[in-house]
Amino acid sequence: MSAPEFTHCAEMEALLAERASGPLEAPEAAALARHLLGCAPCRTAAGHWETLFSLVALQPPTLKEEAAMRDLPSRTLLAWRLREDRWKRVPVLAASGLLAAAAVLLVVWHGPQRPTAVASAARVSVVADSATPGQLDWTDGASWEVDEVEATEPGADDATLDDGLALEGDGAFSLGDSG
Amino acid sequence: MLARAMTDRSDAAPGGRRGQRAWTVISGGGAASDEALLVDFFGGEARAFGELVSRHQRLVQALVRRYVTRPEDAADLAQAAFLRAFAAARRSLARKGGTQPGLFRAWLVRIAVNVGKNHARDVGRWRFESAEVLAESAATGPDAVALLERSEQRRRVRAAMGCLSVRQREVVMLRVDGGLPFKEVAEALRITENNAKVHFHHAVKRLKAAMEGEDG
Numbered sequence: 001m002s003a004p005e006f007t008h009c010a011e012m013e014a015l016l017a018e019r020a021s022g023p024l025e026a027p028e029a030a031a032l033a034r035h036l037l038g039c040a041p042c043r044t045a046a047g048h049w050e051t052l053f054s055l056v057a058l059q060p061p062t063l064k065e066e067a068a069m070r071d072l073p074s075r076t077l078l079a080w081r082l083r084e085d086r087w088k089r090v091p092v093l094a095a096s097g098l099l100a101a102a103a104v105l106l107v108v109w110h111g112p113q114r115p116t117a118v119a120s121a122a123r124v125s126v127v128a129d130s131a132t133p134g135q136l137d138w139t140d141g142a143s144w145e146v147d148e149v150e151a152t153e154p155g156a157d158d159a160t161l162d163d164g165l166a167l168e169g170d171g172a173f174s175l176g177d178s179g
Numbered sequence: 180m181l182a183r184a185m186t187d188r189s190d191a192a193p194g195g196r197r198g199q200r201a202w203t204v205i206s207g208g209g210a211a212s213d214e215a216l217l218v219d220f221f222g223g224e225a226r227a228f229g230e231l232v233s234r235h236q237r238l239v240q241a242l243v244r245r246y247v248t249r250p251e252d253a254a255d256l257a258q259a260a261f262l263r264a265f266a267a268a269r270r271s272l273a274r275k276g277g278t279q280p281g282l283f284r285a286w287l288v289r290i291a292v293n294v295g296k297n298h299a300r301d302v303g304r305w306r307f308e309s310a311e312v313l314a315e316s317a318a319t320g321p322d323a324v325a326l327l328e329r330s331e332q333r334r335r336v337r338a339a340m341g342c343l344s345v346r347q348r349e350v351v352m353l354r355v356d357g358g359l360p361f362k363e364v365a366e367a368l369r370i371t372e373n374n375a376k377v378h379f380h381h382a383v384k385r386l387k388a389a390m391e392g393e394d395g
Contacts, residue, residue, distance in 0.1 A: 006387055017383045018361075018376075022354035052383075052390050055329075055336040057355050058244055065240075065250040069257065072236050073229035076258045080228065080265060 006048050008041035016042065020049035210234075213283040217268050232261055235284065239291045241356045246295030248302070256298055260291040281366065288357065288367035292349060332390050339389035347382035350375050 007013045015032045018024055024032065036043050061069070211219070211227075213234070219227035236257060243256040264287045271282075340348060346368070353364045361379070365372040 014376075014380060017380070021351070021379070021383075022358050023360045025360070052336065052386060053355055055333045055390065056340060056351065056386065061240065061244065062250065065244070065253060068250045068254040069236060069240050072254060072257060072261075073232040075254075076232050076261045077225065077228050079258060080262060083262065 005041070006045050006052075008045050009035070009039060012039075012042055013045075016046050016049050020046065020053045212280060214280060217265075217272065217283060220265075221269055221272060228265075231283075235261075235287055238357055239287060241358070242288065242291040242352070243295040243298075245352055245356055246299040252298065256294050257291070260287060260294045263290045263294070281363075285363065285366040288353065288359070288363070289369075292353070292367070335389040335392065336386055339385050343382050343385060344378075346370075347378045350378040351382045351386075354379065 006016070012032065012035055015024065015028055019029070019032060023029075036046060211230075213231060216227040216231045220231070239257045239260050240253055243260065244253050247253045247256060264283065267286055267290070268283055340351070343351070349368060350364055353359045353367060354361075359367070361372050361375050365375040368375065370378075
């Protein structure tokens with residue numbers, strides 16, 4: 001097989017390749033069209049460029065592919081709304097998680113230690129009604145302390161939530177990343 | 180209100196079958212810009228969302244198809260690309276009060292390519308073969324030699340595609356799969372238009388050599 005001639009008029013080669021691969025700017029397209037009208041070898045070369053890019057291109061979508069794309073707008077909108085609903089629940093879930101984590105930390109931190117006189121007095125005042133003397137329930141005492149932290153330091157939880165949301169927002173998308 | 184702002188913009192049709200391809204430039208004189216639709220959508224107009232997705236879904240599909248082997252994956256990747264582009268647009272609107280004209284489309288193209296590349300990396304393969312290749316390999320009779328020759332050319336050209344630099348390959352794919360003008364290719368890849376053309380012609384030189392059966 002003889003090699004296809006991609007070039008006849010050297011100044012047109014770049015435009016021929018560009019035209020075969022995609023759209024040209026209007027002035028370039030017009031200039032090339034005028035040239036091709038009067039230059040048969042360049043018309044042949046244009047055909048070779050078309051062939052080359054047909055080897056690169058994928059086949060048109062199959063019916064199955066088209067069917068899979070048909071409901072994309074509605075499906076994507078539904079996914080967007082689900083995602084939005086999930087984000088609305090994030091502050092509640094995060095606050096619940098923080099409370100649970102704080103409770104666990106307090107149990108771990110104070111559990112094995114002997115209570116101080118002040119803390120003991122506080123706990124005793126809370127659990128005295130339900131506890132038998134000499135059998136104080138430290139789990140109940142720890143829960144009560146968590147409520148105290150939550151009530152007096154609301155700013156700490158807010159800051160943590162803000163950071164978490166900002167991190168997700170910035171991390172979710174970056175045009176600078178090329179994958 | 181849908182279609183709050185009226186602008187002129189052009190959308191090139193993404194690539195289809197070679198020989199039947201028409202680089203139709205659709206004048207959008209009566210259509211709202213992407214940016215106006217975004218404002219409408221985030222203002223509560225759900226129809227604007229569907230309009231934007233419908234407007235660009237063929238382009239996104241054309242771009243992500245290169246990276247998948249199953250049709251349903253293309254639809255999933257397209258959906259992921261749209262969701263990320265909408266999230267980015269909302270952040271941009273919240274921070275700057277608006278987006279530049281054409282920026283949403285440029286984001287979408289870039290995100291679609293990145294989503295596709297990530298998927299291909301995870302799956303470990305690209306889609307280079309097609310139904311036509313299978314038909315060629317099964318052909319018999321007088322056309323068999325010509326088809327075999329074309330099949331061999333295709334194999335060489337696609338092997339050459341795999342040897343291009345990432346940037347060269349992206350430029351070629353945005354041209355061939357997405358049917359994008361060089362200006363939009365450059366915007367999506369955040370390079371200059373001239374740089375995009377340089378990458379394109381370097382790539383073309385290697386593809387041409389591959390088609391002619393030369394090493395390279």
